[in-house]
Amino acid sequence: MFLELTKRRNPKLIEAASQLHKQGLILPDTYVLDLDMITHNAKVMKEKADKYKLELFYMTKQFGRNPLVSRKIVEAGISHAVVVDFKEALIMMEHNLPIGNVGHLVQVPKNMLERIIAYGPKFITVFSNEMLNNINTVAQKLNKVQQVLIKVVEPTDEIYEGQFGGYHLEDLEELIAIAKKLDNIKIAGITSFPCFLFDGEKELKPTNNVKTINTARNIFKKHGIEVQELNIPSATCCTTIPLIKGIQGTQGEPGHALTGTTPLHAKLDLEELPSMVYVSEISHSLDGHSYFYGGGYYRRGHLENILVIDKDENYSKDTVAPFGNESIDYYLESNKVHPVGSTVIAAFRTQVFVTRSDVAVVSGISSGTPKLEGIYNSLGNLIRR
Structure with a gap:
């Protein structure tokens, strides 16, 4: 390819x-x-993200959760990782690498929550009310307020097999009622995946997931919650950073772009x-x-x-x-x-x-x-x- x-x-x-x-x-x-070229890729993406006032979390699973490469990416300016699962989180923690988002594709197991929250990720992505309550209990014990991202999903959205999870729009009011009673969590943002897909030719196009995110944001706003973050992952690279900003996204998550291997790179010189x-x-x-x-x-x-x-x-x-x-x-x-x-x-x-x-x-x-x-x-x- x-x-x-x-x-x-x-x-x-x-x-x-x-x-x-x-x-x-x-x-x-x-x-x-x-290593040098990956560092170059991280730098050019960070420069583009800064121009558009977008936060980036780097993803490592595509190149094997490598801590040495991760350290170089951090030095290049992308300071926090997004970890695909709790085992990747452990690798980052072992090497004292900051975590930006944990739980997005794979939720944190209950018995790991205290260790994860104590380490200090910026955000934990939540799929269920049970997880929300568990995070609140642990954060209370640690005297912290943990920011969470709510993953939303509708039957019309793009979802890969093996990645099902999240809140339907009709369930958000119940979530909001529960969240307002919890003192140690803060609903900071909304996410979904994938938010862009390659058309097979020359373009990455927003999926219906983006519409679901925007509808969810309006529901939160109606109930007095102004979410600060719209996490818009998939195929994040210099080319898609303006697209993320154009749909009011605040966060991207480059993975394949760090090695210059998104589907778009196979078609165009980026x-x-x-x-x-x-x-x-x-x-x-x-x-x-x-x-x-x-x-x-x-x-x-x-x-x-x-x-x-x-x-x-x-x-x-x-x-x-x-x-x-x-x-x-x-x-x-x-x-x-x-x-x-x-x-x-x-x-x-x-x-x-x-x-x-x-x-x-x-x-x-x-x-x-x-x-x-x-x-x-x-x-x-x-x-x-």
């Missing part, structure tokens, strides 16, 4: 990744992150540059096809093309045979035969945290002096420096 883009806009990343593999410094099934490739190795051949080591396959990743580099630095392009979702990606199949041991480079849409891949963080690529800063597992734990 992003291989040609990476060859054209960040060829040194491909060269560095290939050399690290040939030198035995990284194994097959490794994502290589260009301000964010490609910063991640997948590295594997030809294991064997059979019946006119070669097979390379898997482990990092993501079923929505649109993995179609690979670049194969043999020991003599000969480059050849190939395509990947379709792979069924019912199987485990022990190997992936190329449509041509290649020398065993050759390096395989791919670039596609990722969710590294759901793979069994390694993540190699490399600095100095753009200056021609690549340095392997560390190798991590897909959940952000250091394997070796």
Whole structure:
């Protein structure tokens, strides 16, 4: 999906990744992150967000919850993370990285609430009255007032399977009545997901979720609650920041844009540059096809093309045979035969945290002096420096 883009806009990343593999410094099934380029992407988004007076929370699940990369993003100016689940929150907390929003896609388990609230996230996203009451109880114990974002959802909204949760508009009056009796929570804003979807050509368009957010805001206003935040996530990048502001959003959550790999980046040359490739190795051949080591396959990743580099630095392009979702990606199949041991480079849409891949963080690529800063597992734990 992003291989040609990476060859054209960040060829040194491909060269560095290939050399690290040939030198035995990284194994097959490794994502290589260009630390300097990710930092660049974070800076340009922060500058654009500041221009539009928009707050950004960075998301790390796409590149494996990596704490080293997260620290660099914070240094670039995006100070707080949005964590997709409570396990990602633990990684951020372990490394003393500030959390902006927790609970949006996965609610915080009851027995973790005290630890999370004590750590001090800016916002906790809430799906239910039970969660609201639990947060209030814990915040009262800790002598805090916790800001919450209310997730809203209607049957006409876009929702991905496995992500159902939130308040219907007809339930908000009951929520408001309960919230007004709670002294240790503050309804600070409203959210939903996804708020933008790519049209497959050149545009990201608002979903019906945005209409639901705006209707919810009016309901809160009618009952005397002026929400300050409209959290508008999905495909946040320099291009969508003005769109978020245009629908009165106050917060965005860049994830794929940090590595220059939103669907829009596959079609247009945007301000964010490609910063991640997948590295594997030809294991064997059979019946006119070669097979390379898997482990990092993501079923929505649109993995179609690979670049194969043999020991003599000969480059050849190939395509990947379709792979069924019912199987485990022990190997992936190329449509041509290649020398065993050759390096395989791919670039596609990722969710590294759901793979069994390694993540190699490399600095100095753009200056021609690549340095392997560390190798991590897909959940952000250091394997070796």
